[in-house]
Amino acid sequence: MSILYLDCFSGISGDMFLGAMLDLGLDQERFLRQLQTLPLNDEYSIEIKKGIKGGITGTDVVVKTHEHHPHRNLLDIYAIIDGSALEYDIKQKSKQAFYKLAKAEGKVHGKPPEEIHFHEVGAIDSIVDIVGACTLISMLNPTKVYASHINVGSGTVNCAHGILPVPAPATLELLEGIPIYSGEEAGEFTTPTGALILNIFVDKFGSMPLGIPEKIGYGLGKAERKSPNVLRAVLLKELDRMESEYAEGLERDAVAILESNIDDMNPQLYEAIIERLFQEGALDVFLTPIIMKKSRPAVKLTCLCAPNKKQHLSQIILKETTTLGVRELLAGRIKLSRKIEEINTPLGNLKVKIAKIGDETIKAAPEYEDMKILAKNNNIPLLKAYEIVKRYLTV
């Protein structure tokens, strides 16, 4: 189970994607053999070399061609793809990608996709970028593809249409529904081809998911920038719950940690907020005394919860305490597998929590609420009840 994570802090373009994927160690010869089957009459050459950008080494992919003003339409490009010896799935995916590009162009220029005449995005280098991207994804075959929020850049770009705003109109169409931002530096950070790659391959956008990095690749961009103009690709081994259970007999999952430092709230309110968070699904809620800025005695409120509850519980903390912010962290968790069993003792029946690693019982803890009832029913101190029950626990 592997996740490909694309870190688009410097945006993404077709050549940056090819570079990052090849830098992960994919077989270059196999990649080039596939591309050579495109009927492009040797009108281009492709150079793959190691390079450095902004102090970061990575792979630079350069597609060289002599064509100046290509005017291909969708059917011209389908004919090129169909005329190749690419695998069936790669052909299909590449054609789907060009259809999406034509739809986006069509929306911008007010034409149906079939009537679009591509300019730069229909040039040989774009065909190589898009077909190459589909080929490399098929070669890597990740279980999932995730990406960061996308730096699109800002300013304007000069192209066959004249001067366009950044992100270019077609880029923005392809990024519909995707979280984007403009970083501090101006320039076209994300191109239509880069946006198309995100549109067709990425399952989810956000921070890096829980996993173990196994391979890291950097794809170099062409522009010189103050910040490293590279796309980072990380291949993460997913922490598969079932796999790790079998491997070590332990369970693994992720837990969200929500925290707020509070120095201005009536302490009587803490009981209510703790109760509310538990009612809404918190796994645990606790308070830690802290000394904050200006030597103020204060309280750190911590709430542990399943990652899919973090948004709901953060909102409760924001609405029902005086804090102005909530820190959220995602942590991995290793757990003993647990089950509740009922046992007989001379004091009566009670529930016991049994914790195991694989088949081996590691701990057995009598349920506190049951113990209180047994102690009361037998009219003995709780401590004594624990001593008696302990003899009946099999660990």
Ligand SMILES: O=C([S-])c1cc(C(=O)S)c[n+]([C@@H]2O[C@H](COP(=O)(O)O)[C@@H](O)[C@H]2O)c1
């Ligand atoms: O080729 C066409 S039709 C074209 C359309 C648009 C629109 O936004 S509409 C933009 N561009 C610009 O061309 C270059 C090439 O992009 P690649 O993805 O092929 O690298 C880029 O600057 C686009 O903004 C072209």
Ligand code: NI
């Ligand atoms: Ni256009």
